[in-house]
Amino acid sequence: MIAAIGNSSDRRPIVALAMGDPAGISPELAAKLVDSKTVAAAARLVVIGDRRILEDGARIAGVTLDIEEVESDVIGAADSPVLIDLRNLEPADVSIGEATPAGGRFAVENFTLALTLAHAGKVAAVCYTPFNKKAMRFAHPGYDDESRFISKLLRLDGRVREFNVLDTVWNARVTSHIPLKDVAASLSKEAILAEIGLTVDCLKRSGITGPRLLVAGLNPHAGDGGSFGMEEIDIIGPAIEAAAAQGFDVSGPHPADTVFLTARAGGYHAVLTMYHDQGQIAMKLMGFDRGVTMLGGLPFPVCTPAHGTAYDIAGKGIANPRASEEAILLATRMAVSVPT
Incomplete structure (x- = not known):
């Protein structure tokens, strides 16, 4: 099963977490997910991004992170969260609450590597903290949504569709x-x-x-x-x-x-x-802070919180991680149910 990649004695699926738009709550959410006992019990997390941005998120979130850096070819060996540090964004280039080309490049690069690892069978699922499509279009002209981006990147045929999940x-x-x-x-x-x-x-x-x-x-x-x-x-x-x-x-x-x-x-x-x-x-009225977006029709699950980058509360340390946790939990359920 996909879930058995890496340490054969650990049945938790390996989930790649691509850090999203750095100008919003994504760095804070990523840090909270690394620190989450709920996530740790369900998945082996591989964070993809820049250590400096993740540490900024940890400072905002008020958590202390002890996360090892690894190369993509050994991500299955660790039983605690690990980081693939792409060193792809200078903290000085982050403008809180503003969509920028630098932020867009950061998100696109992280997402691309996460998808590539999943397509190669190195991780069982992909999750990501919220993107800003305007920023991503700066970096990747023609970017319209994740479904089309994934299909083009991985050269997939068939239907890739977006689902929203609430409870x-x-x-x-x-x-x-x-x-x-x-x-x-x-x-x-x-x-x-x-x-x-x-x-x-x-x-x-x-x-x-x-x-x-x-x-x-x-x-x-x-x-x-x-x-x-x-x-x-x-x-x-x-x-x-x-x-x-x-x-x-x-x-x-x-x-x-x-x-x-x-x-x-x-x-x-x-x-x-x-x-x-x-x-x-309807879904967002029923539970904006709990909803999950899942992309179906792929060989592996791709999940993210249904809310956005929340520029208005970025940097304040008040971002609610529940939807992000629910995204990872859904991804793990779908990953472990993939037939051998």
Whole structure:
């Protein structure tokens, strides 16, 4: 199993933690994760970044770090957190609360190495503290989101999709980072059916048996029988029927303004929404400081806290690490469930 890489007597998965945007709360969160007993019990952490930035984060967080530096070819030998020090950012080049090319390069380089290690089988999963996409575009023109970046970097075919996870409820979506005006035209029976299949697969990999899904409609009141649009009748409904015929436990289309209430009350595991904010708004309202973003469809899990870089509280030592811890815990569950 992937989880057995390195020290064969230690069954904790090796998780690469790429340090994210240095101008926000990422350095503080990275230090808190290294210091976390919850994380230590679940994973062998490999931090990728710059020791000086990590130490700044530890100072802000009020923790003392004792972390060994290693080369990428021996990361599996240690049973406590280790650091791959790329020495890739001068502390003087960090402007707290500001997206900069230097910060973007730092995040891109760290993420690239973490993904490369996972693709080579040296780590079981990848996590990262929050990125700032504006900064990353300074360093990597054309950077739009992590899914496309990973697919291009690793030359992967197939669907790489973003999921949001909050406690026991997942949110999947058919379309993601596209203009709202393009959503309806981007929907198809085949796309919805593929997302249902991928969602079920990811839920099973996280340890959930018998996944139950709800599918949201696109239009107000799920179209109200065609009064407010025909997508539910022409596209979404037929996709749900096809999925049910394949044995998936799925129902809908449900009105988007109540579907998450139904999911939480009825013990459902996931809600498939038609576009980004249709699900994101609900998930973040229910638990902004606990939510996790997971990228599915990859050979290995990639997870991060669902919140952003929080420039407004950077450097204050008050960043809540819970979502980051939850991201690592989800990554470890999915890593150890990968078949041999």
